[in-house]
Amino acid sequence: MTLHELLDHSYGHDGDKTLRQRLGEGADPNLRDDGETLLHVAARRRRDSAVAILLEHGADVDARNSHGKTAYTHAIRRGFHEVVAMLAAKGADTTLSAADRFAVAMISGRLSEAQEILARHPACACTGNPEEDRLLADLAGRAQFEPVAFLIEAGADLSAPGLDSGTPLHQSAWFGQPVNARLLLDAGAPLD
Known part of the structure; x- marks a missing residue:
């Protein structure tokens, strides 16, 4: 299973452990699939702990997906205030169109x-x-x-x-x- 699939559909109770393990084994925290980074998926799925783990491992807080959106815009457009605060605290660009x-x-x-x-x-x-x-x-x-x-x-x-x-x-x-x-x-x- 890819990390995108894990974050999108199969996070479950051991998702944090699996994500940390895969990143610790050298998985790229900025890996893209279908135009999205792992941070985009974690933010749009409101996976607060995954967002924190990805940021700890060097995920680009301002990476844009194929439609020009950042993880911050994913989160704020959905009202995911905890994720918004976490990304802003890590220096995310908070400029909105x-x-x-x-x-x-x-x-x-x-x-x-x-x-x-x-x-x-x-x-x-x-x-x-x-x-x-x-x-x-x-x-x-x-x-x-x-x-x-x-x-x-x-x-x-x-x-x-x-x-x-x-x-x-x-x-x-x-x-x-x-x-x-x-x-x-x-x-x-x-x-x-």
């Missing part, structure tokens, strides 16, 4: 702030960058319907896949959010 600030406002439920950002940067709701356009899918699985309705109205991509490749409609179904599913269906979200 307009689309990232928009996502943070949306995830935090600050819709008036999101509206202000969207007024200045209308493309934030649908940028064409898969890392940014997954925002609707990220929100569709949560228990709040207002952000989902807001993004639909703003023109977000109804079929942009989320973290686990599911569309916003899939995410709403997987996480038991029927109100969000109805909003998406009424807006024309594809069933497949």
Whole structure:
């Protein structure tokens, strides 16, 4: 199993031990797979201890993935405050694009702030960058319907896949959010 697979799908109770062992045996903490470093995967999967271990072993805190995002932007766009604090404490670049600030406002439920950002940067709701356009899918699985309705109205991509490749409609179904599913269906979200 690769370290990317370990961090992404199979971390389990002995994940820290396995990660430390493999890094101690010389595994590259900055290894890339499909455009992501190990730190990107650990941050987007909210694996706090893995983030700390990777940083201890020299992971590049500001490495960008193939879509221009750092581990810090992965974490802050999802509201993973512990990971955000850890990365910032290690000197991560905390500069955010307009689309990232928009996502943070949306995830935090600050819709008036999101509206202000969207007024200045209308493309934030649908940028064409898969890392940014997954925002609707990220929100569709949560228990709040207002952000989902807001993004639909703003023109977000109804079929942009989320973290686990599911569309916003899939995410709403997987996480038991029927109100969000109805909003998406009424807006024309594809069933497949």
